[in-house]
Structure formats: structure tokens, C-alpha cells
Amino acid sequence: MCQKMIRGNVLLLLCLWHSTGVFGAQMDQINTLISVTEGDSVTLHTNITELKTDEDIEWTFGVHSPDEIIATIYKDKMTSSSVDETLKLKIDDQTGSLIIKNITTQHTGLYKVTITNAKLVNYIYRVIVYAGLSVPVISRVSSQCSSSSSSSCCCVLCSVMNVSHDVSVSWYKGKSLLSSISVSDLNIRLSLPLEVEYQDTNTYRCVVNNPITNLTQHLHITQLCHTSSGESHVSGVHSCGFTEAVIRLVVSALVGVVTVAFLVYDVRSR
Incomplete structure (x- = not known):
């Protein structure tokens, strides 16, 4: 009987300990x-x-x-x-x-x-x-582009200065998220590159945000990625990176086949 009472008291004290912390002092x-x-x-x-x-x-x-x-x-x-x-x-x-x-x-x-x-x-x-957010800045760069980028590609960089904790920078194509980067350090520059074609007509935007607010900057390809004098780009033929390499390879193969066929025809005709 005494053991049961002791056990009951111990259980009661444990319950008080968990519910109130130190006896009588409520947990914050x-x-x-x-x-x-x-x-x-x-x-x-x-x-x-x-x-x-x-x-x-x-x-x-x-x-x-x-x-x-x-x-x-x-x-x-x-x-x-x-x-x-x-x-x-x-x-x-x-x-x-x-x-x-x-x-x-x-x-x-x-x-x-x-x-x-x-x-x-x-x-x-x-x-x-x-901390308050600053409007992202979009600039044209070349050092951030991949080595496989062609002359038909434009590489741009979205940057935000002096960002604080829980800030991210993201690229969107229409409503689709393309890429994103975040940071937990304070007072640094946060940048994110993007490659697009000169003739691309899609809508791109860079968004910087923290848990309570966001700011957006739209990419104007025709203004930022304008070509210099003497350059020409054929719309619908070239594309960025690996795709263009494949196209060039296929075109070269077709040219080779046509050349061989022409030589064979010429020899037979003689």
C-alpha cells in the first residue's frame, strides 16, 4: 500500500515537472x-x-x-x-x-x-x-557564360547588393522557375546568371525576395542583348550551348553527303 502511494506521488511530481517546468513556475x-x-x-x-x-x-x-x-x-x-x-x-x-x-x-x-x-x-x-530589399539589377556579361555558348546567345547577370539573411534571387521564364540561389550571410552581393537567345521572344524576370516581400526586374532582351555592327544572327537556326553544336554537326554531315553525291554523279556522267 505504501509503495503504491509513493509511486503515485512520484508520478504526480513528474507530471507537475513536465507541465510547469520547475514546480510552480510556468514554462514560457x-x-x-x-x-x-x-x-x-x-x-x-x-x-x-x-x-x-x-x-x-x-x-x-x-x-x-x-x-x-x-x-x-x-x-x-x-x-x-x-x-x-x-x-x-x-x-x-x-x-x-x-x-x-x-x-x-x-x-x-x-x-x-x-x-x-x-x-x-x-x-x-x-x-x-x-532588412529592406533593393531592386535587382540585370546586366550583360560574358565571364559567367558557359564555354559551349555560341554567338547567338546572350549571357545576363541579375545582381542584388547588401542582402541580408533569408534572401533569394530567382530567374523566371513566364511563370516557370528556371533557377534560384539563396544566402544566409549578411551584407554580401548575390548574383545569378542566365543565357538566352538574341531572338528569344519569351518573357524573363528576375525576382529577389525574403519571407515577407519581393521585388521584380524584367529582362528586355532587345535592349540589353543588342548586337554590335557587322554581326548577324539567323532566327530559328542557332541556339545556346549544346543544341547549336548538334545542329552544326548535322548540317556538316548533310553538306558532306551532298558533296559526295555530286562527285559520284560527275564521275558517272563523264
């Missing part, structure tokens, strides 16, 4: 995920319409865990709200909500508000701030 859970772009304004709400005299507000912040106090309101102690000025924050004296204006990447992290009155209430916000 993220209530809201907010993704924004640099320069936006964000308000982290307390869900309070108007603070009462017995309510205290404490905001904490941290990249991995919200452990640094950044803003407080202590109504019962008759003290005014205090804010960590290094993060350029503002706290609403009426509701206790935290206001972040002109947000930057340094504001990325976890925000926790603790509301103390008759009971203890916690809300945790995870804020992710993405």
Missing part, C-alpha cells in the same frame, strides 16, 4: 510571431484597455531569451514608466503596450510582458526584422 511559450521590414512601426500589446492602480507592467527582451528589462510601469509604487533608450522604445502609459518606431534589425528577438495584479499574466512576442 511564444504567443505571437511578428515579421516586419526595417523602418516599420510595431506595437506589442498587453491586451489591457486601461491600467489599474494595482497593475504593474514589466517588459523584458533578449535575442534567445527575454531576460533584460527594457520598460516598466509600477502604478502602485507611484513611479513613472522607465524605458531602455538604447533600443529607442516607447511604452504606452495607459495600456502598457510597447511601441517600436522605425524598427531595425537590432530589435529582432523575444519580448516578454509580465502583468502583475491579482494574478500573473505573461505574453511573449517573437519579432523578426528583415
Whole structure:
């Protein structure tokens, strides 16, 4: 009987441990995920319409865990709200909500508000701030082209400067994705090449995007891939890379067959 009671108590304690963490201390859970772009304004709400005299507000912040106090309101102690000025924050004296204006990447992290009155209430916000995107630039290059490219091909490069984390650059032909490249580093140049024919009439576009926004630049083949004086390209005959090599081989073979046939005919006729 005693052993059963001991086992029951142990099981109860284990359940309390898993459900509450350390006995009586509730585990923190993220209530809201907010993704924004640099320069936006964000308000982290307390869900309070108007603070009462017995309510205290404490905001904490941290990249991995919200452990640094950044803003407080202590109504019962008759003290005014205090804010960590290094993060350029503002706290609403009426509701206790935290206001972040002109947000930057340094504001990325976890925000926790603790509301103390008759009971203890916690809300945790995870804020992710993405750097603003720049419009991609498309330029004509030659060093990025494959060695099998022919004179009928135009090689272009789509580039984006100073990209941040979770940014990708992609080439589209109409609605179809042709190629894509992404990066996780900060403040680097991201480039992606593409080969097209001079006479190609398809629609191509380069898209740079992060999880919350994207920017598009269209490729104008006739403007960017114009031929220099003295050059001529036959539409429908040449193509980029391997295809042209095959066509040339077939044409050469046909010319050889015709030449041999002509010589045989000439000899017989004589």
C-alpha cells in the first residue's frame, strides 16, 4: 500500500515537472510571431484597455531569451514608466503596450510582458526584422557564360547588393522557375546568371525576395542583348550551348553527303 502511494506521488511530481517546468513556475511559450521590414512601426500589446492602480507592467527582451528589462510601469509604487533608450522604445502609459518606431534589425528577438495584479499574466512576442530589399539589377556579361555558348546567345547577370539573411534571387521564364540561389550571410552581393537567345521572344524576370516581400526586374532582351555592327544572327537556326553544336554537326554531315553525291554523279556522267 505504501509503495503504491509513493509511486503515485512520484508520478504526480513528474507530471507537475513536465507541465510547469520547475514546480510552480510556468514554462514560457511564444504567443505571437511578428515579421516586419526595417523602418516599420510595431506595437506589442498587453491586451489591457486601461491600467489599474494595482497593475504593474514589466517588459523584458533578449535575442534567445527575454531576460533584460527594457520598460516598466509600477502604478502602485507611484513611479513613472522607465524605458531602455538604447533600443529607442516607447511604452504606452495607459495600456502598457510597447511601441517600436522605425524598427531595425537590432530589435529582432523575444519580448516578454509580465502583468502583475491579482494574478500573473505573461505574453511573449517573437519579432523578426528583415532588412529592406533593393531592386535587382540585370546586366550583360560574358565571364559567367558557359564555354559551349555560341554567338547567338546572350549571357545576363541579375545582381542584388547588401542582402541580408533569408534572401533569394530567382530567374523566371513566364511563370516557370528556371533557377534560384539563396544566402544566409549578411551584407554580401548575390548574383545569378542566365543565357538566352538574341531572338528569344519569351518573357524573363528576375525576382529577389525574403519571407515577407519581393521585388521584380524584367529582362528586355532587345535592349540589353543588342548586337554590335557587322554581326548577324539567323532566327530559328542557332541556339545556346549544346543544341547549336548538334545542329552544326548535322548540317556538316548533310553538306558532306551532298558533296559526295555530286562527285559520284560527275564521275558517272563523264
